Amino acid sequence: MNFNKQFENYDYNAIVQKEVAKKLLTFIDKSKKYDTILELGCGTGIFTKIIKSNLIFSSLDLNDIFDTTNYFDKNIYRNFFIANMESFQFENYSLIVSSSAFQWAENLENLIKNISKNTNELVFSIYSKGNLIEIFNHFGVSLNYKDSQEILNILKKYYTTVKFEEEEFTLNFPTPLKALKHLKETGVTGFSTSNYSKIKSFNSNILTYKVSYFSCKN
Numbered sequence: 122m123n124f125n126k127q128f129e130n131y132d133y134n135a136i137v138q139k140e141v142a143k144k145l146l147t148f149i150d151k152s153k154k155y156d157t158i159l160e161l162g163c164g165t166g167i168f169t170k171i172i173k174s175n176l177i178f179s180s181l182d183l184n185d186i187f188d189t190t191n192y193f194d195k196n197i198y199r200n201f202f203i204a205n206m207e208s209f210q211f212e213n214y215s216l217i218v219s220s221s222a223f224q225w226a227e228n229l230e231n232l233i234k235n236i237s238k239n240t241n242e243l244v245f246s247i248y249s250k251g252n253l254i255e256i257f258n259h260f261g262v263s264l265n266y267k268d269s270q271e272i273l274n275i276l277k278k279y280y281t282t283v284k285f286e287e288e289e290f291t292l293n294f295p296t297p298l299k300a301l302k303h304l305k306e307t308g309v310t311g312f313s314t315s316n317y318s319k320i321k322s323f324n325s326n327i328l329t330y331k332v333s334y335f336s337c338k339n
C-alpha cells in the first residue's frame with residue numbers, strides 16, 4: 122500500500138474511486154436524519170465531501186490508517202481516528218460507511234463482525250475478484266480480492282437485509298507505462314525498480330476495475 126506517498130496525486134488520478142463514491146451515495150437513504158456517522162478509510166475525503174453535501178446528520182467521525190487531516194477542513198468532522206480500522210475500538214454509530222477501502226482488510230469477516238456490533242446500517246464499496254486482472258496476469262501480484270457472493274455470505278451472518286450491486290470499469294491509457302503510472306499514483310500498488318524488465322514488458326493499455334456496492338441493515 123503506497124497511499125501515504127501518493128496522496129498528493131491521488132485526487133487527480135482517482136477517476137474510478139470518484140465514480141464509485143458518487144454511486145455509493147445512491148445506496149444511502151438521503152431523506153433519513155442520521156445522528157452519528159463514521160467513515161472508515163476516508164483518505165483525502167472524496168466520499169466524505171459527498172456525505173457532507175448530501176446527507177443529513179449531527180456529527181461525522183473519520184478514520185484512516187494514515188494522517189490525512191491536512192486534506193480536511195477541521196469543521197467537517199468531530200473526531201479523526203488515525204488507526205487501523207481492523208483493530209481500533211469504535212463506539213456506536215447510526216451509520217458506518219466506507220468507499221474503496223475494505224479490500225485492504227486482512228480479515229474482512231472480523232471487520233464486518235466488529236462493525237455490526239456498533240451499527241445497524243453499513244454501506245460500503247469494495248474492489249472484488251477480477252479487479253486489475255491485467256496486473257495479476259503480468260506481475261502475479263494482487264490483493265486477496267473476494268467475489269461478491271463470498272462477501273454477501275459474510276454480510277448475511279451479521280445483517281438481516283443486504284442489497285448489493287456489481288460494476289466494472291475499463292480505463293484506456295495511451296501506453297502500458299501510463300497505465301502503471303496511474304496505478305502508482307492512486308496508491309494501489311508500488312512497483313520497485315528491481316522489477317524494471319517486468320515493467321517494460323507490461324503490454325496492456327487497459328485496466329479493469331471490478332467494484333461491488335453493499336448496503337446492510339438490521
Ligand SMILES: C[S@@+](CC[C@H](N)C(=O)[O-])C[C@H]1O[C@@H](n2cnc3c(N)ncnc32)[C@H](O)[C@@H]1O
Binds near residue numbers: 139161184
Ligand atoms: C483507495 S483509498 C480510498 C479513499 C477514499 N475513501 C476514497 O473513496 O477516495 C483507500 C484508503 O483506505 C485506507 N486504508 C487502507 N487500509 C486501512 C486500514 N486498515 N485502516 C484504515 N484505513 C485504511 C488508505 O490509507 C486509503 O486512504
